[in-house]
Amino acid sequence: MPSTRDIRRRIKSVKNTRQITRAMELVASSKMKKAQQTAIAGRPYANLLESMIANLAPHFDESESIHPFIDKREIKTRGVLLITTDKGLCGPLNTNLFKLISDSLPRTTPVKFVSVGRKGTQYLARMKRNMIADFPVSDGVTFAETRNVVQFMVKKYLEGEIDTIEVLYATFKNTLVQVPRIRPVLPLENLAQAVEDLRKQSGAEHKCDTREFIYEPNPKAVLDALLPFYVNRVIHQYFLGAKASEHSARMVAMKTAKDNASKLLDNLTLKFNKARQTAITNEIIEIAAASFAQQS
Known part of the structure; x- marks a missing residue:
């Protein structure tokens, strides 16, 4: 599973792409x-x-x-x-x-x-x-x-x-x-x-x-x-x-690209939240295990 840092970088890249395609859509419409x-x-x-x-x-x-x-x-x-x-x-x-x-x-x-x-x-x-x-x-x-x-x-x-x-x-x-x-x-x-x-x-x-x-x-x-x-x-x-x-x-074409970027961004955000939650859970488990080891 990719790290949260990699997912965060990809989210930033997709946001930039969505912003560009949105601007190109408005220009083409005008x-x-x-x-x-x-x-x-x-x-x-x-x-x-x-x-x-x-x-x-x-x-x-x-x-x-x-x-x-x-x-x-x-x-x-x-x-x-x-x-x-x-x-x-x-x-x-x-x-x-x-x-x-x-x-x-x-x-x-x-x-x-x-x-x-x-x-x-x-x-x-x-x-x-x-x-x-x-x-x-x-x-x-x-x-x-x-x-x-x-x-x-x-x-x-x-x-x-x-x-x-x-x-x-x-x-x-x-x-x-x-x-x-x-x-x-x-x-x-x-x-x-x-x-x-x-x-x-x-x-x-x-x-x-x-x-x-x-x-x-x-x-x-x-x-x-x-x-x-x-x-x-x-x-x-x-x-x-x-x-x-x-x-x-x-x-x-730019509207379709923008919509696809928005869907991809939602999926990446969900994946990022899952990865972060997994990391937090693992840290809690490690702290609990260390505390249990000291007590015993």
């Missing part, structure tokens, strides 16, 4: 709420973009080639943006993403990856997958940071190096559940799909604008300017969802 608020703050922008694209759609015959983002092409090489975390301690979040890669994107499929997050970059390098770039993104997930990533992928898409733009990330379902998914972004099937995607993201009811608009210099030029904003907006929203999932997963 960051998760901030990421959710940022996502909600972008809804007015999505509503306006959706309204403008919806009003532009009737001006085009979608059977014709009106923009490279809408043109159908033969898919030879898929382009996948992998969004993972820079740090660990977030449960099975990254592992589930890597499992989805092995299940849905086997080596036989021509895929070029763009990685955001150190864990994803390390995985792709370790598995020797075709990674053409990696980008850092801060916890704040600014639009300028995500725009750099999007511009790089759009450039590769227009040059024909990749034939799709897809985003692989952990969707935020609720605090306890984060589901890994692959979301296609380009090519678009039509303008109606773009409008529907923006409506889902905004979460607001669609209000039909019956006013007549005049587009200068022409509807085609306005559409050419709007579609890049659409792609930036959609992928930026995926980044915000991935960050919320990361902080949520880390908060749950």
Whole structure:
């Protein structure tokens, strides 16, 4: 049986661990709420973009080639943006993403990856997958940071190096559940799909604008300017969802670690009390035995 000194040292170590995990849980909770608020703050922008694209759609015959983002092409090489975390301690979040890669994107499929997050970059390098770039993104997930990533992928898409733009990330379902998914972004099937995607993201009811608009210099030029904003907006929203999932997963993992530390601390305290009681009992027995020996 370990001595009381060893048990006391272990109790102190577990208390320190519980204190650290408690602090990390609170930090992750605060960051998760901030990421959710940022996502909600972008809804007015999505509503306006959706309204403008919806009003532009009737001006085009979608059977014709009106923009490279809408043109159908033969898919030879898929382009996948992998969004993972820079740090660990977030449960099975990254592992589930890597499992989805092995299940849905086997080596036989021509895929070029763009990685955001150190864990994803390390995985792709370790598995020797075709990674053409990696980008850092801060916890704040600014639009300028995500725009750099999007511009790089759009450039590769227009040059024909990749034939799709897809985003692989952990969707935020609720605090306890984060589901890994692959979301296609380009090519678009039509303008109606773009409008529907923006409506889902905004979460607001669609209000039909019956006013007549005049587009200068022409509807085609306005559409050419709007579609890049659409792609930036959609992928930026995926980044915000991935960050919320990361902080949520880390908060749950740290809460579980804290609870386990509390249970372990209770067991160690009980063991310490038993060991101390045993030591006291042995000392009393020794004193009584010595006293009895002297009397006899």
